[in-house]
Amino acid sequence: MVTSSPFQQEVLIVGAGISGLSLAVALKQRGIGSVIFEATSAPGGNMRTVQLGNYRFDTGPNSLLANASTYQFLADIGAIDQLVPPAAVSKKRFILLEGKPRLLPSSPLALIFSNFFSWQTKWRILTEFFRKNKGEEKESLANFVRRRFSAEVVEKVLKPFVAGIYAGDAEALLVSEAFPQLVEYEQQYGSVLRGLVKAGAKQRRRSYSFQKGMQTLAHLLAQKVTVHYNRPVASLERTKQGFQLAFASGECLHVKKVVLALPAYQVAKLLSRAYPEMATTLAKVSYPPLCVVHTAFEKNKVGYLPNGFGLLHPPMEGTFIAGSIWSSCVFPDSCPPSEVLFTNFVGGAMFAQHAMLPQEEIVKKVVEELRRIYRITAPATVTYLTRWEKSIPQYDQHITAAKHVAATLRKEGIICHSNWVHGISLADCITASIELAKKWE
Numbered sequence: 346m347v348t349s350s351p352f353q354q355e356v357l358i359v360g361a362g363i364s365g366l367s368l369a370v371a372l373k374q375r376g377i378g379s380v381i382f383e384a385t386s387a388p389g390g391n392m393r394t395v396q397l398g399n400y401r402f403d404t405g406p407n408s409l410l411a412n413a414s415t416y417q418f419l420a421d422i423g424a425i426d427q428l429v430p431p432a433a434v435s436k437k438r439f440i441l442l443e444g445k446p447r448l449l450p451s452s453p454l455a456l457i458f459s460n461f462f463s464w465q466t467k468w469r470i471l472t473e474f475f476r477k478n479k480g481e482e483k484e485s486l487a488n489f490v491r492r493r494f495s496a497e498v499v500e501k502v503l504k505p506f507v508a509g510i511y512a513g514d515a516e517a518l519l520v521s522e523a524f525p526q527l528v529e530y531e532q533q534y535g536s537v538l539r540g541l542v543k544a545g546a547k548q549r550r551r552s553y554s555f556q557k558g559m560q561t562l563a564h565l566l567a568q569k570v571t572v573h574y575n576r577p578v579a580s581l582e583r584t585k586q587g588f589q590l591a592f593a594s595g596e597c598l599h600v601k602k603v604v605l606a607l608p609a610y611q612v613a614k615l616l617s618r619a620y621p622e623m624a625t626t627l628a629k630v631s632y633p634p635l636c637v638v639h640t641a642f643e644k645n646k647v648g649y650l651p652n653g654f655g656l657l658h659p660p661m662e663g664t665f666i667a668g669s670i671w672s673s674c675v676f677p678d679s680c681p682p683s684e685v686l687f688t689n690f691v692g693g694a695m696f697a698q699h700a701m702l703p704q705e706e707i708v709k710k711v712v713e714e715l716r717r718i719y720r721i722t723a724p725a726t727v728t729y730l731t732r733w734e735k736s737i738p739q740y741d742q743h744i745t746a747a748k749h750v751a752a753t754l755r756k757e758g759i760i761c762h763s764n765w766v767h768g769i770s771l772a773d774c775i776t777a778s779i780e781l782a783k784k785w786e
């Protein structure tokens with residue numbers, strides 16, 4: 346069946362993740378109507394919360410780091426009374442070194458007086474202000490940090506952080522794509538640290554979750570706009586007037602312009618006939634597999650009681666878990682008060698094979714490792730595994746070409762609006778939506 350679009354006055358958006366939803370809301374704030382078609386039965390995409398009795402598991406993002414404009418957006422949608430800031434103790438971050446959690450120094454004084462880094466590295470960090478070396482084009486994030494700071498910083502801190510943020514490999518991600526502000530600081534101020542100090546003074550950011558978890562944000566946004574669920578789009582063909590969008594149900598819509606708020610591999614699928622070459626480039630964007638394993642234990646059976654945001658495991662430690670958020674410290678209402686809840690990450694770009702093991706094996710290895718590190722003397726009270734076969738887009742050598750494709754498609758009326766284009770954090774997605782809505786023609 347072919348129908349002409351009943352939504353001609355409205356912007357058509359495919360995908361109800363944070364990118365699609367926040368764009369629809371930002372357009373509405375400017376008096377522009379839209380309609381979203383979503384493949385699944387719920388809003389949020391990666392943003393998912395599971396409530397299991399007294400346990401709350403955020404199986405995708407755990408928090409949103411809001412700057413002033415993101416905060417204003419949340420205020421405008423009436424989300425302020427639903428915001429939950431993390432507990433104060435979350436400022437403390439830990440790194441696993443020689444099998445034991447060690448506090449990461451968070452101030453220059455702490456850096457000098459702790460023995461977290463060697464004296465050589467402390468000297469390299471403190472003299473970064475004056476370093477004048479230059480990087481090559483397409484420099485990896487790891488090379489950049491080695492050059493500005495030291496190899497020890499890369500191995501102990503950068504690699505586990507990048508695994509935590511991107512599920513990525515710092516040796517493969519491009520600094521100019523993954524953290525362009527670092528390159529800017531080097532170019533503008535001659536020093537990353539000087540740039541960080543100046544930027545920190547200009548822009549304060551705060552991290553939040555929401556009452557009943559992160560998916561609350563998706564529901565709040567979805568209530569404000571029109572979303573059609575269970576409507577997967579199967580293909581997009583070119584016509585004389587614009588495009589024909591075909592749904593899996595066989596129904597078609599004719600449109601002049603469309604927003605694809607979808608992962609790169611999904612866009613590749615939709616465009617495989619109309620734009621085969623561009624589809625091939627998009628299909629190369631890598632999304633490594635990642636498992637999120639929630640586990641709780643009785644507090645009085647835990648020898649080393651977590652007290653901070655969480656523990657990152659540097660790859661050189663050779664552990665199965667890449668890192669854990671100490672969820673019950675950060676958001677104390679996420680489990681019964683007598684228990685400790687860990688959100689553990691397994692796999693990612695560096696250890697993809699770990700994430701593809703059978704579920705029971707992953708859970709068993711995670712529980713065993715936690716029991717060893719935290720000296721836990723009883724089995725887990727609850728375990729819950731979520732496998733993301735395709736987790737987070739990698740800003741590596743393939744992303745630059747994919748972004749060029751996005752720019753070309755835009756001229757044709759196909760707007761790619763998702764985390765592989767504008768940045769992976771929830772705040773990046775919201776900021777990009779606000780900007781796109783401002784310029785909408």
Ligand SMILES: Cc1cc2nc3c(=O)[nH]c(=O)nc-3n(C[C@H](O)[C@H](O)[C@H](O)COP(=O)(O)OP(=O)(O)OC[C@H]3O[C@@H](n4cnc5c(N)ncnc54)[C@H](O)[C@@H]3O)c2cc1C
Binds near residue numbers: 362365382391736
């Ligand atoms: C495990 C994990 C932890 C993370 N932690 C954090 C964190 O703590 N903080 C943070 O800021 N960010 C975090 N991120 C990143 C962040 O969650 C994502 O970058 C962001 O949610 C992506 O949103 P999106 O709308 O661009 O894409 P998606 O969330 O992927 O949304 C795409 C939507 O399109 C739909 N769709 C797909 N194909 C079709 C089709 N053919 N037709 C119709 N609809 C379709 C999908 O069902 C989905 O709803 C995390 C990501 C993961 C995976």
